[in-house]
Amino acid sequence: MTTNEDYPLKKVCIICAKGSIEDVYASLIMANGAVMEGIETKVFFTFFGLDAITKKQMKKLHTGTIGNPAMRMPGGLPFPTILGMLPGVEAGVSAMMKKQMADLDIPPVDEFLEMITAGGGEIYACKLAAEMFKLKKKDFSDEVSDIITVGDFYAMCNGQGTQIIFT
Amino acid sequence: MAQKTIANVTVSINEEGYLENMSEWTKELGSELAKEEGIDITDKHFEVIDFIRNKVEKGETLTIRAVGKSGIVNIKEFYQLFPGAPLKKATKISGVPKPTSCI
Numbered sequence: 001m002t003t004n005e006d007y008p009l010k011k012v013c014i015i016c017a018k019g020s021i022e023d024v025y026a027s028l029i030m031a032n033g034a035v036m037e038g039i040e041t042k043v044f045f046t047f048f049g050l051d052a053i054t055k056k057q058m059k060k061l062h063t064g065t066i067g068n069p070a071m072r073m074p075g076g077l078p079f080p081t082i083l084g085m086l087p088g089v090e091a092g093v094s095a096m097m098k099k100q101m102a103d104l105d106i107p108p109v110d111e112f113l114e115m116i117t118a119g120g121g122e123i124y125a126c127k128l129a130a131e132m133f134k135l136k137k138k139d140f141s142d143e144v145s146d147i148i149t150v151g152d153f154y155a156m157c158n159g160q161g162t163q164i165i166f167t
Numbered sequence: 168m169a170q171k172t173i174a175n176v177t178v179s180i181n182e183e184g185y186l187e188n189m190s191e192w193t194k195e196l197g198s199e200l201a202k203e204e205g206i207d208i209t210d211k212h213f214e215v216i217d218f219i220r221n222k223v224e225k226g227e228t229l230t231i232r233a234v235g236k237s238g239i240v241n242i243k244e245f246y247q248l249f250p251g252a253p254l255k256k257a258t259k260i261s262g263v264p265k266p267t268s269c270i
Contacts, residue, residue: 033269036231038251105230106270115231118242119253 010161011040013153017166019048021063021097027167028052028112035119043116044153046126050133053125053141058109062094113143124148174199185258185265189223192262200260204249208260212248214239216261223263229254230268 012034016027027043034041051057065071065084071093073079083089098108107115113123125140125147137147157164171180174195179187184203186192197216201208218237222229231254235242249256254266 029269032231036252036254036270104270105228105232105268107232111232115235115242118235119231119246 007161009034009039009163011042011157011159011163013157013162013164014041014043015164015166016043016045016049016052017047019051019057019061021061021094023167024049024052024061024109025101025106028109028116029106030165030167031121032112032116032119035116035121041116041119041121042124042153042156043121044124044126044148046129050125050129050135052109053113053123053144054135054139055141056139058113058141061109062090063097065090065093110141113141117143124153126150126153183259183265186262189220189261189263192220196262197260200262204256204260206249206256206260209248211240212260215245215248215257219257219261220263223258223261228268229258229263229266230270232270 012030014027014031014034016024018024027045027049031041031043045053051061065079066081068079068084071079071084074096084093102108106112117123123141123144125135125144127147127149130136130147137144140147169180169182170177172178174193176191176193176196178191178196181187194213197213198208201212206212215234215237218234218239219229222233227233231242231245234240234245234254234257240248245253245257249260254268258264258266
């Protein structure tokens with residue numbers, strides 16, 4: 001039996017498994033956007049996504065300049081992959097991305113995490129990935145609530161009107 | 168466009184309850200709009216409202232981050248003053264258009 005009842009989104013559980021600028025920001029913007037709308041928000045960082053919440057790495061995120069067909073030169077011409085291999089190009093492109101985001105008032109990663117938790121959102125690190133990369137609670141941003149298992153995370157994703165988003 | 172009488176004045180509002188014309192806003196109107204959102208308005212609320220109205224008048228983009236850097240409230244306090252969806256609630260009470268920012 002189907003019903004047409006409309007359930008508003010009440011909770012989002014966002015998983016960030018990659019550590020490039022665009023992957024991390026996709027998760028952070030979706031998470032902060034949910035918090036701003038009054039939607040309960042949990043973000044789970046795993047594998048290379050852990051870079052975004054690791055104190056040592058969070059300010060040094062890069063965007064990959066190789067193997068990304070959507071990459072363009074300023075002006076719109078295709079970005080030759082061979083150019084992306086040159087030393088310093090990835091750093092330059094990453095700095096440019098960060099500058100463009102800053103111009104739109106998009107905060108750096110550490111401040112973004114603070115914004116999310118200030119609004120009641122929760123940030124978690126994946127236990128298995130943390131063990132794999134030999135990271136402890138002290139290595140993570142203070143905004144990280146806890147290091148949890150996949151099972152713990154799923155247990156938080158209960159309730160009607162909850163969606164899991166894998167970015 | 169709908170008409171609504173709040174605090175003894177008739178104003179135009181859109182379908183989401185935002186004022187069509189920000190110049191029709193008064194402090195009394197703000198207090199009434201706050202009540203509808205379940206908020207007991209305080210001086211602190213009005214300080215934030217002033218900041219928001221100024222920013223919108225200048226045509227600047229309104230973000231939560233900008234309010235957090237206003238020196239009036241930090242982001243946590245902003246969420247406490249306007250619980251739930253602070254930017255949407257605060258703009259509605261301030262009589263300005265609904266913000267189009269994603270951050």
